[in-house]
Amino acid sequence: MANKRSMGTICIQGGWEPKNGEPRQLPIYQSTTFKYTTSEQMGRLFDLEENGYFYTRLANPTNDAVAAKICELEGGVGAMLTSSGQAANFYAMLNLCQAGDHIVSTATIYGGTTNLFTVTLPKMGIQCTLVNPDAPEEEIAAAFRPETKAVFGETIANPALTVLDIEKFAKLAHDHGVPLIIDNTFATPINCRPFEWGADIVTHSTTKYMDGHAMTVGGCIVDSGNFDWAAHHDKFKGLTEPDASYHGIVYTERFGKLAYITKATAQLMRDLGSIQSPQNAFLINVGLETLHLRMPRHCENAQKVAQYLKSREDVAWVNYPGLPGDKYYELAQKYMPNGTCGVISFGLKGGRAAAAAFMDKLKLCSIETHVADSRTAVLHPASHTHRQLTDEQLVEAGVDPSMIRFSVGIEDAQDIIEDIRQALE
Numbered sequence: 263m264a265n266k267r268s269m270g271t272i273c274i275q276g277g278w279e280p281k282n283g284e285p286r287q288l289p290i291y292q293s294t295t296f297k298y299t300t301s302e303q304m305g306r307l308f309d310l311e312e313n314g315y316f317y318t319r320l321a322n323p324t325n326d327a328v329a330a331k332i333c334e335l336e337g338g339v340g341a342m343l344t345s346s347g348q349a350a351n352f353y354a355m356l357n358l359c360q361a362g363d364h365i366v367s368t369a370t371i372y373g374g375t376t377n378l379f380t381v382t383l384p385k386m387g388i389q390c391t392l393v394n395p396d397a398p399e400e401e402i403a404a405a406f407r408p409e410t411k412a413v414f415g416e417t418i419a420n421p422a423l424t425v426l427d428i429e430k431f432a433k434l435a436h437d438h439g440v441p442l443i444i445d446n447t448f449a450t451p452i453n454c455r456p457f458e459w460g461a462d463i464v465t466h467s468t469t470k471y472m473d474g475h476a477m478t479v480g481g482c483i484v485d486s487g488n489f490d491w492a493a494h495h496d497k498f499k500g501l502t503e504p505d506a507s508y509h510g511i512v513y514t515e516r517f518g519k520l521a522y523i524t525k526a527t528a529q530l531m532r533d534l535g536s537i538q539s540p541q542n543a544f545l546i547n548v549g550l551e552t553l554h555l556r557m558p559r560h561c562e563n564a565q566k567v568a569q570y571l572k573s574r575e576d577v578a579w580v581n582y583p584g585l586p587g588d589k590y591y592e593l594a595q596k597y598m599p600n601g602t603c604g605v606i607s608f609g610l611k612g613g614r615a616a617a618a619a620f621m622d623k624l625k626l627c628s629i630e631t632h633v634a635d636s637r638t639a640v641l642h643p644a645s646h647t648h649r650q651l652t653d654e655q656l657v658e659a660g661v662d663p664s665m666i667r668f669s670v671g672i673e674d675a676q677d678i679i680e681d682i683r684q685a686l687e
């Protein structure tokens with residue numbers, strides 16, 4: 263199915279293909295449950311012997327249509343929506359790990375994910391080693407242990423804006439017999455498709471560009487179907503040995519390329535229950551319908567704003583991977599030749615205090631704990647999203663205490679630049 267239609271067509275028509283006389287727009291299946299005429303039919307659903315809907319915690323047609331659209335955009339074989347991006351990253355890991363296991367993650371990741379990996383997962387007995395994504399391969403390789411089950415990174419890190427060398431990390435992961443999981447939230451499949459560079463699993467906070475209108479918190483996990491779990495049987499017993507909670511089903515034997523995503527849906531979602539609501543899935547779908555139109559505009563505006571900031575005397579530094587001379591410009595050109603994202607980070611010569619004063623004077627651009635909205639938004643990570651992190655962790659996460667995270671919207675670029683100018687002056 264993947265690769266046959268172009269991205270714009272998938273954004274508009276993917277996932278929901280109505281039959282004759284069915285609604286043109288994706289219907290919201292606002293129902294917890296689904297009706298059957300024989301008890302045997304329902305029993306077969308519970309045994310995973312047949313596909314079908316019986317309870318919305320396990321599957322819902324609205325959610326499935328949206329997951330199918332994101333899956334096609336990423337070029338995967340299966341996908342599952344979650345209630346948030348946090349739930350997506352948690353489930354993506356927990357689907358492979360249990361107490362005693364270990365993961366390797368780049369240090370420059372979203373602050374919420376850093377907390378999940380370094381505070382909450384260790385309480386469940388899962389350890390995480392953070393690595394510098396730009397370190398030489400040998401140094402990163404030293405972080406692996408026999409009990410390592412996965413490698414994690416973000417295509418473009420929020421908010422550090424480091425660009426991941428996906429091929430390098432895919433090779434490191436595969437050399438150690440484990441999958442590479444990529445959080446592709448900032449790039450979106452419009453600008454980068456990590457499976458084409460060797461990633462095995464992709465996660466999203468659909469809250470960001472996919473929704474794009476700051477309406478709905480949500481997440482998604484997409485499976486490439488490419489990782490050979492059975493070839494590393496000892497590491498991934500949850501996928502390759504009988505699941506007692508399904509009469510001894512072996513996911514790799516029964517579901518083949520769909521083993522990972524089926525386990526996530528049938529087992530983790532059943533037991534932990536962080537489902538997306540069909541109402542919200544509907545809203546995410548409306549956002550997705552314009553993703554291919556919005557992303558180029560976000561990138562075009564961000565490019566102009568980054569260039570303007572770079573030209574100003576009172577701006578100490580600007581990070582934007584689309585800016586020639588940026589530390590990640592070459593990697594961005596390789597992995598995202600059509601554009602990266604709408605988020606810029608920069609610091610003012612006056613540091614932390616100047617950042618607060620500048621933000622208070624903005625009129626068009628608002629202070630929000632959000633990025634990737636159609637409206638321009640600004641945030642000071644050290645005092646907002648990353649305030650739980652120590653100064654040391656801030657530096658490791660690539661967050662300078664003076665950093666302003668500027669999420670460029672799709673208003674007219676000249677108005678955004680004018681707002682920045684008046685606030686700086």
Ligand SMILES: *Cc1c(COP(=O)(O)O)cnc(C)c1O
Pocket residue numbers: 346347348349372374375416420445447448466467468469470479480481
């Ligand atoms: C926002 C974000 C998350 C968390 O997503 P929520 O939908 O807020 O739970 C995870 N990863 C990245 C890169 C993000 O930007």
